[in-house]
Amino acid sequence: MILSPFSHSYVFNVEFRIIDIFELRNMPKIVLRHISKNILKDVNLEIMDKELLVLVGPNGAGKSTLLNIMAGLTDYRGEIFFDDKKMDDIPPHKRGVGYLFQDLALFPHLNVYSNIAYGLNVQGYPEKVIKKRVEALLDALHIGGLRERHTCNLSGGEKQRVAIARALAPFQKILLLDEPMSGLDPQTSKYLRTELCALLKRLEITSVFVVHDLLGAEEMADRIAIIHKGQIEQLSAPNDIFFSPRTDIVSEFIGMPNILNCDYCNILSIGLVEVVSGDMSIILPYEGSSIKKLAIPPHDIYIRYKTTWTCAEPL
């Protein structure tokens, strides 16, 4: 195995130096303190105003439970604040949290229009406001033609659009999305996701998007939180997740399963550092902090079958 010193080697335990722009610009919209429930153990999380946070983790990591807790659909220990207002005793229908479920659950006894209008109706908005809002959403999601259709004979993509419109209709400022595109083919899912993210930004909605893999997450996320076995392993901007994974689990999750424990480091004079791990010695750019672990992406490893190596020989 040969490592080129200029390949993208990733360094653990580097202090998180980039100050999050959201922390400067906004106040936290949602604050979770010491949340515990089943697998979730003492979760603390701050979600900024107007942020799109992607919550990623394997099945059974506690992602959906965390969303249900925020929506108030399940009991929990800990504290939740929305805009500094304590939410723990507020029932779900008064929390003002939209929720797009994985199984959509469009009301089968209502047509598309009434499904979207449902939230506005039960909250007692006047008929004029309801009509205007629903028409705007039908337009925004390009489903104006489905207005009178029954929900049971819509295609998968159309159902998604109706469910999105229904969740957005009652002017909620927080939207929770639980793997909403998982039932669609990759192409439809990609387009719809892009559209949805643009819509969320336009409407300035704080959203928590749960997915089970990172595919496409970095495009839409302001920040990504990796959750594993009920613990938040890392919460940072997409680039930092990919270039500075902070734990073995995050590293493995982003597809870098080769993790080396470093025995010791020699700082070289030319801005490089030599890291020794077992029989191997690897030269890396020196960033000013000690290196304890090293993750190497599989695509940066070259394998040669000849026993000797000279630089003159082409790869």
Add this chain to the structure above:
Amino acid sequence: MSFKRIAITFSLVTFCLYGVLILSLLYFYKGSLFFEIFFSERTLFSIRLSIATATVATVFSMFFAVPSAYALSRYSFFGKKLVDTILELPMIVSPVALGAMVLIFFNTPYGMTIQSNGLQFVFTVYGILLAQFITTAGIATRLVKAAMDEIPQRYEEVAKTLGASPSKTFFNVTLPLSKNGIIAASILTWAKALGEFGATITIAGSMAMKTETIPVAIFMRLASADIEGTVVLVLILIGIGLSILYVVRLFTSKTPYV
């Protein structure tokens, strides 16, 4: 013989059993007598009384069954298992025993107070209603609960996140979605109330033109060896029963959940 054939044979044998019973009625069937008995004042009174009491009893049963079924289906509360078990009482205890229990209750000081100051139940039409109510309320709750259990709770969660209060969720989502199940449950409850005999005769007695429902009338005719009259009343009961089952079939055809 293949397994399929064995299974089908069993269903046919059971069918034949009931078929033979119905056909044997025709042995004593006299066309002229049918209309005479059917249109006799006593029979018409029984039919009217049966239909009226069954309808009122069903309304009462469903009034209690729908909310309690919802509670049992959606909430967990102290003593839920006990309530659930007691609701099965009318299914495992003979209606005569239930009727006897009611009679015994009305002989306690509380029961006597109700009888003398409130409604007179024993040997009156109210007694028939009470008999039909206590034999059907538990079953109605069971049937409605089964219908509500089938509706994914997800719909209610969605309604809540859209801002619907628990009562609005119940009236706007749960009730419309379990509509067919509730209608089917009402019809079956009505049929059960219509055919109720044991508790009715124990509480309300068998006074012609006063508390004589169709099943009681059948028993009275049989007791006086009036087989032709019995046949007519049984045919009426079968006619009503089969049409009800057919209507239930129409309402319980599955609607898909999206």
